[in-house]
Amino acid sequence: MSAVIKSISYDQAEIIKAILDLHVPTRRIDCDPTYSKGNFYKNTGIESPKYKFDIEPIEEVVLGDSRNLPLISNSIDCMMFDPPFLATSGKSLKENNGSNKINKRFGVYPSEHELHRFYIDSLWEAHRVLKQGGILIFKCQDKVSGGKQYFSHCFIKEQAEKAGFYPKDLFILLAKSRIVADWQLRNQKNARKFHSYFWVLRNLTGKLIT
Numbered sequence: 638m639s640a641v642i643k644s645i646s647y648d649q650a651e652i653i654k655a656i657l658d659l660h661v662p663t664r665r666i667d668c669d670p671t672y673s674k675g676n677f678y679k680n681t682g683i684e685s686p687k688y689k690f691d692i693e694p695i696e697e698v699v700l701g702d703s704r705n706l707p708l709i710s711n712s713i714d715c716m717m718f719d720p721p722f723l724a725t726s727g728k729s730l731k732e733n734n735g736s737n738k739i740n741k742r743f744g745v746y747p748s749e750h751e752l753h754r755f756y757i758d759s760l761w762e763a764h765r766v767l768k769q770g771g772i773l774i775f776k777c778q779d780k781v782s783g784g785k786q787y788f789s790h791c792f793i794k795e796q797a798e799k800a801g802f803y804p805k806d807l808f809i810l811l812a813k814s815r816i817v818a819d820w821q822l823r824n825q826k827n828a829r830k831f832h833s834y835f836w837v838l839r840n841l842t843g844k845l846i847t
Contacts, residue, residue: 645809650681652808652835653774657683657715660772660805660837667713668766670703670759671720686717704758708766716763719776721745722789724752749787756793760800767840773802776810778833784826790834797838806837 642655657664668688669677674695678685688708690701701707703718724746746752763773775797777789794804812831 644807645811647811647813649677649776649810649835650683652810653677653681653683653717656772656774656806656808656835656837660839661715663714666715666717666774668706668708668715669717669719670701670706671718672698673719677717677719688713704755704762706762706766710765711768713766713771714768715772715774716767717774717776718759718763720756720759721752722778722780724749724782749782753792753796757796757800760793760797760802763838764800764802764840764842769840769842771840772805773797773836773838773840775836775838776833777836779830781827781830786827790836793836797836801840801842802838803841804836805839808835808837809833810835 642659646652646655653666657666665684666686668690669675669686670688670690672686672689672691672694675685675689675698677683688706689698690703690706691698692700692702694700699707703720746755760773760775767773775793777793779786779788779790781787790807797804810833812833815829815831
């Protein structure tokens with residue numbers, strides 16, 4: 638008997654493989670519009686997608702925006718999406734004193750409104766290019782910013798349903814450690830997030846292509 642696939646793991650490659658086994662008949666990711674350096678695929682046993690896009694492409698990656706992809710409608714079976722999850726315009730982004738390490742390591746948007754607009758537009762574009770029944774794998778993370786909780790995975794579910802997706806599954810990636818700045822340790826007022834999510838979103842509409 639095969640091992641039971643669990644909804645939690647410390648290994649994101651294990652989660653991605655589980656998603657492909659359970660929900661993607663081709664067992665393949667066709668497109669990644671936020672490919673970056675391709676860490677999802679290198680030395681993981683996960684096949685690199687045919688279409689690799691990024692707003693700052695390197696090596697074999699093609700320039701592309703997840704909100705306006707150079708793909709025809711209803712053309713792919715599975716998309717991986719790992720967008721930025723942070724928003725700030727704080728001066729610490731320009732400082733070189735060890736502050737805001739997470740913001741400097743990952744892409745950021747100037748405001749929560751602009752970040753959420755990016756999510757919404759990208760969801761609708763994914764809906765356009767995916768076949769009926771196609772799967773969007775959406776990695777996301779909740780956060781506390783400016784003393785306010787942002788339950789991003791809830792917002793993404795709500796907007797995905799509006800765009801024509803069914804939230805078919807949800808996996809939780811656990812972290813053994815996190816980057817924490819000194820000021821965050823001194824001023825902690827909420828539990829530190831040691832997990833992120835992989836939404837499995839199924840496209841309910843569009844033309845069925847076999």
